[in-house]
Amino acid sequence: MSSSLEKNMLILRSSDGEEFIVPEVVAVMSKAIKNMVEDECASNTIPVPNVDANILAMVIEFCKKHDESEAEAASDLKTFDSEFVNRGQEALYDLITAANFRDVKELLDALCQNVAEMIKGKSVHHIRIQFLGYQLFEILTSNFIWNIWCDRDFD
Amino acid sequence: MDSDIGKSEDKISKLPDALLCHILSFLPTKYSVGTSALSTRWQYLWTSVPNFDFDESVNFHEYALLSKRRQKEVDLSFEDFVNRVLLLSDAPCFQKFHLNIGSLRLLALVDTWISAAIKRNVQDLELTNMYDINVRLPIKLFTSKTLVVLTLSGVFLDIPVSVLLPSLKSLKLDSVEFGDEDSLQEFLIGCPILENLFIERWVVDKQGVLNVSVPMLKRLMIICYRDDFLDQMDDPNESDDQGCKLMIDAPQLEDLYLADYVSEVFLLRNLPSLSKVSFFVGSTRLRRRSFTDDGLRMHKLLNGIPNVKFLDANFTCQTDVNDYMLPTFHNLTQLKFGADFDTSWNLKLLADFLRCSPYLEVLILTGSRFSDTAKCWNPPQEVPSCLLLCLKKIQIKEFSGKDYELDVIEYLLSNAKVLKNMTINCQYTNDCFCGELAAFPRGSKTCQLNLLH
Numbered sequence: 116m117s118s119s120l121e122k123n124m125l126i127l128r129s130s131d132g133e134e135f136i137v138p139e140v141v142a143v144m145s146k147a148i149k150n151m152v153e154d155e156c157a158s159n160t161i162p163v164p165n166v167d168a169n170i171l172a173m174v175i176e177f178c179k180k181h182d183e184s185e186a187e188a189a190s191d192l193k194t195f196d197s198e199f200v201n202r203g204q205e206a207l208y209d210l211i212t213a214a215n216f217r218d219v220k221e222l223l224d225a226l227c228q229n230v231a232e233m234i235k236g237k238s239v240h241h242i243r244i245q246f247l248g249y250q251l252f253e254i255l256t257s258n259f260i261w262n263i264w265c266d267r268d269f270d
Numbered sequence: 271m272d273s274d275i276g277k278s279e280d281k282i283s284k285l286p287d288a289l290l291c292h293i294l295s296f297l298p299t300k301y302s303v304g305t306s307a308l309s310t311r312w313q314y315l316w317t318s319v320p321n322f323d324f325d326e327s328v329n330f331h332e333y334a335l336l337s338k339r340r341q342k343e344v345d346l347s348f349e350d351f352v353n354r355v356l357l358l359s360d361a362p363c364f365q366k367f368h369l370n371i372g373s374l375r376l377l378a379l380v381d382t383w384i385s386a387a388i389k390r391n392v393q394d395l396e397l398t399n400m401y402d403i404n405v406r407l408p409i410k411l412f413t414s415k416t417l418v419v420l421t422l423s424g425v426f427l428d429i430p431v432s433v434l435l436p437s438l439k440s441l442k443l444d445s446v447e448f449g450d451e452d453s454l455q456e457f458l459i460g461c462p463i464l465e466n467l468f469i470e471r472w473v474v475d476k477q478g479v480l481n482v483s484v485p486m487l488k489r490l491m492i493i494c495y496r497d498d499f500l501d502q503m504d505d506p507n508e509s510d511d512q513g514c515k516l517m518i519d520a521p522q523l524e525d526l527y528l529a530d531y532v533s534e535v536f537l538l539r540n541l542p543s544l545s546k547v548s549f550f551v552g553s554t555r556l557r558r559r560s561f562t563d564d565g566l567r568m569h570k571l572l573n574g575i576p577n578v579k580f581l582d583a584n585f586t587c588q589t590d591v592n593d594y595m596l597p598t599f600h601n602l603t604q605l606k607f608g609a610d611f612d613t614s615w616n617l618k619l620l621a622d623f624l625r626c627s628p629y630l631e632v633l634i635l636t637g638s639r640f641s642d643t644a645k646c647w648n649p650p651q652e653v654p655s656c657l658l659l660c661l662k663k664i665q666i667k668e669f670s671g672k673d674y675e676l677d678v679i680e681y682l683l684s685n686a687k688v689l690k691n692m693t694i695n696c697q698y699t700n701d702c703f704c705g706e707l708a709a710f711p712r713g714s715k716t717c718q719l720n721l722l723h
Contacts, residue, residue, distance in 0.1 A: 208281040231296035239307045
């Protein structure tokens with residue numbers, strides 16, 4: 116074990132060079148970091164390439180909250196999650212990419228669930244406008260399976 | 271939140287296929303397939319999604335109002351949709367397959383659809399049948415090597431000769447009709463690593479003896495209802511009716527939840543790991559002809575859980591357990607003691623619990639504001655040791671100011687020597703008892719009394 120692990124703290128360095136001191140239990144919620152720690156190939160500072168300081172701070176905030184709260188505060192955690200993932204597309208994209216790349220399952224699921232909710236129950240038109248940026252969209256003329264059952268309503 | 275709508279480039283669509291599929295896997299299948307109409311980028315993404323959730327019930331309400339002809343059309347389009355999705359799906363293994371149906375016409379297809387899912391090595395299978403005819407399952411289901419989670423509702427369980435579900439960890443049976451008396455036990459024998467079992471049943475399900483004997487079981491939840499109407503229809507000549515029996519034998523069991531107003535005989539044994547227990551057990555008084563000894567039933571239940579740490583005891587039986595000794599609960603630190611909607615505390619049992627729980631730290635009493643039975647609190651002859659040494663926290667819920675409630679509170683306050691905190695929820699009292707409660711002598715100098723209004 117390296118010396119930094121004995122103190123149970125790790126330093127994470129974002130792609131733009133900012134450093135974050137994080138308790139090990141929080142950092143290892145990322146499976147990628149956990150593997151590095153377990154393989155003892157982590158030095159004092161763990162570089163987190165592809166994730167900038169802004170996004171890394173958000174990921175750490177999420178992991179800290181999930182580490183602190185025990186099972187009794189399950190509903191609080193849910194509220195926190197739904198507020199946490201309520202962000203613009205740009206941030207969602209970066210967060211999903213980071214959560215996937217660093218393998219933080221809880222975060223990835225919360226984010227993907229959120230995007231799924233944006234799709235759920237909406238018409239194709241609505242999803243295109245609200246969620247996908249209408250102008251750049253290539254519009255399909257054949258809605259093959261959509262019309263079969265999905266979009267039906269009872270008349 | 272999205273102020274950049276329309277201006278931004280389509281970021282989400284730029285995510286790799288695997289992540290978009292992960293997003294789609296959270297959606298009911300009709301919405302994930304629906305995204306195929308968004309753009310060429312999305313057209314075939316859904317075909318790789320390993321999760322399926324076909325839910326016809328979302329429209330049950332509207333469905334019921336439709337004409338017969340329209341109902342048929344709706345059924346046919348649902349059938350067509352499921353068939354096409356299964357045909358087009360590229361997912362090599364199904365992770366989740368949830369099917370919720372409610373019409374007679376579709377029952378005939380359940381066998382085919384479930385078989386298709388089993389063939390693709392499904393891990394999490396859920397079948398909810400809302401129609402009032404129970405459906406049979408394909409025999410292949412009972413030998414699946416990959417099933418981890420199985421949830422069945424509205425199903426006729428006719429157990430084939432060989433059952434082997436080597437990966438099954440969670441089983442939930444809700445309103446299931448069993449083929450014969452031994453069906454459940456035969457099913458459970460075929461699930462060697464089962465950890466979670468949930469059974470919600472009507473007593474008419476032919477399973478007179480419910481025998482749960484599972485070596486690896488960790489969590490068990492049993493809810494038994496009795497159908498009052500059917501009970502009154504009972505054939506009066508059916509004299510050799512033995513009544514229901516519940517047997518539990520699970521050496522690894524940690525968590526037990528039992529709501530049972532049906533079983534006349536309980537047999538709990540071999541439960542050394544059991545630490546968390548909730549009982550909601552009432553008298554089987556609805557059975558007119560049979561005689562059950564409620565004291566014996568309670569005694570059997572409580573003697574089966576000697577190692578419990580957290581106990582939530584709700585017994586509506588008012589019978590004294592005088593003749594039956596409670597075991598000593600050496601590990602019990604938290605006791606929640608309540609009754610039912612309209613019955614009040616069994617005070618004798620409460621006194622016995624205090625006497626038999628030497629290490630109790632937290633006591634939560636839930637009153638019953640609807641009960642108006644007059645009762646009398648007879649404190650234990652000697653002050654129980656938990657009051658002298660351990661009990662730190664008491665909470666009284668639904669306090670309604672009855673005489674016996676005040677007697678119990680007065681007794682606890684004056685005898686609990688190390689009490690730190692007593693909280694009383696007074697929302698349901700008409701009069702203010704603040705002065706009276708605050709004036710009770712206290713055995714512990716550091717005790718705080720909180721009254722919540």
